[in-house]
Amino acid sequence: MESERSVNQIGAIAKVMAVILEFINGLVQNYGISIILVTLLLKVVLLPTGIKQHRYMKKNRVLQPKIKALQEKYKGNPEELQKQQMELMKRENMNPFSGCLPLLLQMPIFFGWFTLLRNPETYGVAMAGTKFLGLELSTIVSQQGTLALVVIVVITALSTYWQQAQVSADASQKGMLYIMPLFMAWITATLPFGLAVYWMSNTIFGVAQHYGLELFLKDPPRGNEPANENSGKNK
Template identity: 30%
Template sequence: MSLDWIYYAISWILLTWHSAWDAIGVPVGAVLGTNFAWILSIIFLVVTVRVILFPVFVKQIKSQRAMQALQPKVKELQEKHKGDRETLQKEMMELYKKEKANPLMGCLPMFLQIPVFLGLFHVLKRLDPFKGEDKKTIYGWSVDQFNSASHAKLFTAPLSGKFGSTADELARLGANGSAVKIIAGVLVLVMISTTYLTSRQMILKTGWAEDPQQRMIQRLMLYGIPASLLISGAIFPIGVIIYWVTNNLFTLGQQQWVLRKFPPPVTAKKAVAPAATRSPVQLAKSGGLFGRGKSAPPAPVKATAPKVAGPKPGAKPTNNPKKSRPAKRQG
């Protein structure tokens, strides 16, 4: 199956945004070793894709809420069919079908962005100023646009350069090998960090899933994908890494907004413990100790009359000694 339609779509969005920034007056030439018009075009490619995928993101959040609401029932099934994995999986699939919840919906936005990532990877990989003019004009590019993008840089590192670029590739791009490796290396580390943080942010708010399949997906998103980027990041063009980092930052902001606007429901496990059993840390979070809220005033202590010990049985009564009178003044 040909992916040309993806390459045409990605190229059209990039070129449209580049023309817009050019019309606004963003410098086409390098400023501080950076061609900001092309950098902004990649950044707003992310914005365009995320706006298109926003309805899918909303469905993802709803699915996650539905899955979280089913956690008590999932726990019951796990206890009921402990040791019978086949029956457990069957019962859980029936539960998801009945409640119209999809465990894979959480990964859907990421899967839908894979074609965009592959398209941008292919388009940027082709940027070579020594290509023939017939190859420069495919996917809707003009020769001038292709040459401009081929020489576009981020702090003197070409957008089509990679951490693993060979000396021959760097020579064709007219790039400094050390600069490319430093810029690409820093961006790869930022890409790995932000990828980890996007998954960690959601797990911290919603908690680990009880469903083994869901938990496996969470672990894959949290640890597997960032670890794989440590290796695959060496073959990503700098422009693709800029896209990935921008997408991660967009996701972090979007998730933070959604989690504040629509906080996850509180499950039985997350219910607040009684005041008598709270630890000092819990008290701090709920307003005690160093918390923000004011602690409840202590209950007033009722005054009680002092107890007077009575005489022991069989003891002789004693008379109170007379108070000594003050001596009379003489004279």
């Protein structure tokens, strides 16, 4: 019952996205460009959540030396380590779930967009047979010829690598820096070209957004150090 409700909600979002896509396509008369413009529009609409997520990431990056120090100090005591990490988060006014919330808010919209581009005709978007950069938007990437496949796979892998490089500051995440680009390149090769256009443009816009926020958002303060035993002697 719950899964059926989720499917209906995503379908409703896909219908809204179809209306927006058709409106923009009526202006530019090119579904490929329309997909890119709608993707950019989504990035702008979701920018406030992206800013929150980026601020959390920057603050978490500042805290990494303290977290690693706690992990080293309490590596034989996981319960105490968890307690100390929670106290550190509390002192620094950080909610460990706040970094996930913006992503959770974005997911329904992206799933709706994915559903629309996977089955455009179902939502009244006549994309079959239309081309962008000489490639059919409704045809699987791997069926569009060797050159197109190589170019699209390389662009996907590089843009995903750049994106992952921004969030893989933790050594435990370094493996994903290389696994995700290969995985996404393989997935993209199995998708209709229209969906690949969305994925590549979304990733590239994500990289641009990251560098823009890095430039305009100030680094967070180093935070509050716990009071030491000598603090009372200096009064």
